[in-house]
Amino acid sequence: MAHDEAEAAKEAKRLRKTIATDDYRYHVKAEPTTSDREYDRNYKRLVDIETQFPALITPDSPTQRVGGQPLKVFAQITHRVPMLSLDNTYSEEEVTDFYRRMERLLPDKKIPVVIEPKVDGVAVSLLYEKGELRYAATRGDGTVGDDITRNIRTIRAVPQRLKGDVPDVFEVRGEAYLDKSGFAKLNAERKNAGLPEFANPRNAAAGSLKQLDPAIAAQRPLGVVFYGTGLIEGIALEKHSQLFALLKKLGLPCSERWWPADSIDEILRAIHELDALRHDFPYQTDGAVIKVDAFVQREILGFTAKSPRWAIAFKYEAERVETRLLDILIQVGRTGILTPVAALEPVTVGGSRVARATLHNEEEIERKDVRIGDMVFVEKAGEVIPAVVGVRTDLRNGTEKKFRMPKKCPECGSLVVKEEDQVAVRCVNSQCPAQVRRRIEHFASRGAMDIEGLGEAMVAQLVAHKLLRDIGDVYALNAAALADLERMGEKSIANLLEAIEGSKARPLWRLIFGLGILHVGVSASRALADHFPDLDAMMKSSVEELQRIPDVGEVVGQSIHDFFREPHNLELIERLRRAGLRFEAEKKPEGLEAPGFKNTTWVITGTLSQLRDEIADIIRARGGKVSASVSKKTTCVLAGEEAGSKLEKAKQLGVRILNESEFRKLLA
Numbered sequence: 001m002a003h004d005e006a007e008a009a010k011e012a013k014r015l016r017k018t019i020a021t022d023d024y025r026y027h028v029k030a031e032p033t034t035s036d037r038e039y040d041r042n043y044k045r046l047v048d049i050e051t052q053f054p055a056l057i058t059p060d061s062p063t064q065r066v067g068g069q070p071l072k073v074f075a076q077i078t079h080r081v082p083m084l085s086l087d088n089t090y091s092e093e094e095v096t097d098f099y100r101r102m103e104r105l106l107p108d109k110k111i112p113v114v115i116e117p118k119v120d121g122v123a124v125s126l127l128y129e130k131g132e133l134r135y136a137a138t139r140g141d142g143t144v145g146d147d148i149t150r151n152i153r154t155i156r157a158v159p160q161r162l163k164g165d166v167p168d169v170f171e172v173r174g175e176a177y178l179d180k181s182g183f184a185k186l187n188a189e190r191k192n193a194g195l196p197e198f199a200n201p202r203n204a205a206a207g208s209l210k211q212l213d214p215a216i217a218a219q220r221p222l223g224v225v226f227y228g229t230g231l232i233e234g235i236a237l238e239k240h241s242q243l244f245a246l247l248k249k250l251g252l253p254c255s256e257r258w259w260p261a262d263s264i265d266e267i268l269r270a271i272h273e274l275d276a277l278r279h280d281f282p283y284q285t286d287g288a289v290i291k292v293d294a295f296v297q298r299e300i301l302g303f304t305a306k307s308p309r310w311a312i313a314f315k316y317e318a319e320r321v322e323t324r325l326l327d328i329l330i331q332v333g334r335t336g337i338l339t340p341v342a343a344l345e346p347v348t349v350g351g352s353r354v355a356r357a358t359l360h361n362e363e364e365i366e367r368k369d370v371r372i373g374d375m376v377f378v379e380k381a382g383e384v385i386p387a388v389v390g391v392r393t394d395l396r397n398g399t400e401k402k403f404r405m406p407k408k409c410p411e412c413g414s415l416v417v418k419e420e421d422q423v424a425v426r427c428v429n430s431q432c433p434a435q436v437r438r439r440i441e442h443f444a445s446r447g448a449m450d451i452e453g454l455g456e457a458m459v460a461q462l463v464a465h466k467l468l469r470d471i472g473d474v475y476a477l478n479a480a481a482l483a484d485l486e487r488m489g490e491k492s493i494a495n496l497l498e499a500i501e502g503s504k505a506r507p508l509w510r511l512i513f514g515l516g517i518l519h520v521g522v523s524a525s526r527a528l529a530d531h532f533p534d535l536d537a538m539m540k541s542s543v544e545e546l547q548r549i550p551d552v553g554e555v556v557g558q559s560i561h562d563f564f565r566e567p568h569n570l571e572l573i574e575r576l577r578r579a580g581l582r583f584e585a586e587k588k589p590e591g592l593e594a595p596g597f598k599n600t601t602w603v604i605t606g607t608l609s610q611l612r613d614e615i616a617d618i619i620r621a622r623g624g625k626v627s628a629s630v631s632k633k634t635t636c637v638l639a640g641e642e643a644g645s646k647l648e649k650a651k652q653l654g655v656r657i658l659n660e661s662e663f664r665k666l667l668a
């Protein structure tokens, strides 16, 4: 780079502005105008300049969205205007009471209000000075919160610098969330990767913002909806309804939908309309917020000790049932995480029969004071996983037992540890029979090496008989050893051995997935097998190379790199090699490589006339890659009938979209 520093400074400034504009068009307006390639080129150029002249790095540079060392602890920020919460109401009568009370306090006046979605996320407050993001904080206790500036900067919908005529000071408040599809994907990945799942999108968002390492926060698909202000100077607002337009002008995302109302009937109508729409929002909502529009009226109405009299939250009902908590069981996962699970008297909730529910972790159990024998409330959290959400303490008779997380692993007796900053408790013994079983079950599962007959019960028997200690032992099983097992006739033995033999030829991605590397799910495994000629090349690759692969990224890349530097993993790989497993990637059939597919990344979504896996194979055979999620790295989305969020995302990002007949044409 033949630059002098002054010239570089100018160029960096220009690039930052261009990138910020692109981020705004893409994330706030959902109308991108720059191609991904150009965006990436600008970004890379900026990184190069900042690498050459580190003194030019500014805190608002887009490169600093993810940067720096993990923190040890969060600094504290005192809110100059306290962050209050709202009173919750659960019935239309209470909403009516709320409005009537205001009418009594403001007699003979119309009281216009605004109804907007109550976003189920984490409250955040961002302070902009002269248009520049100075800091971001959580609510904390309402007076003092955590400084989460670095994590907030990773959210691309959050501008580092406001647009247009900026107020001197603009403190903006809203709710950070993890969108519904991002939540489902994150949990699926965590499950595949042997990590504890989040109970609902709100916990996932909170967990993401509380990461001391901004690189982790950066990988979570976080968004923000802004709905209020804290300290503002240099601009005057008279009404809340003016805020929506102002936020838009400043480049800050806000709710798409809000309703004005000035009577109880109108308020209730808006609440119902919102209820009918909210399930289609990308973020989870759990209610409606009703706020007085005019700030002068707000001032007259004032506050109670902890919440304003001029606003109230109406919470929609979640389906919730009562049943008895029979016991709390401990599950030990593949990576040693101990998860308490509620054993319930079976009950129907949200249309399905439920006998188990998640209790998340010890802290949650303590916080809710759940005891064995209690009558508990069960809800489908985040509209998916059943969870114990509360306790009928009024029905206790004194025989209920408090739960204590065991100090030792219930499976192997090893001490369990709680890692710093984590709520999860882990059994540290990698040879723990539960972990060994889970790893082998995972390896043999349908989604991985697909070994029929090697399910949970069989694995348990083989581990108990010391015939299996790790996945390498699977290929050392023989008829003589198996003959000693209960209920294993000659036929079953032959079938199992045949299934094991057959698995040796499985495609490389299945082997990669089956290894159970932390954070490596199916899509990353497929992407890895697409990228490397064989397992050896993958084992030797640098973290940087790994991170460049779609569906891999930083944390996953590091995890893979670490896995292949563990001596006992290397020894295991050698045993698998000697057993004759396939280490080479699938050869793309000669002559099929098609120019339209080479170096392209596809996402397949919706209902198509052929299985998605089969279509994926067609694309791979032609030299394309297939990824599970739409991102800037996606070249093309093949959208079938009833395609949902992935299609939406593709539209937002301006990714090319093909329907099935267009795709078939391309093939022909």
Ligand code: IVH
Residues within 6 Å of the ligand: 083, 084, 085, 086, 087, 116, 117, 118, 119, 120, 121, 122, 123, 175, 227, 228, 289, 308, 311, 313
């Ligand atoms: S206004 C003075 N508007 O719900 C109160 N809050 O239970 C200012 N929330 O603390 C809050 N969506 O964390 C407001 N549209 C919305 C909201 C919202 C979600 C959260 C927020 C608040 C809590 C109140």
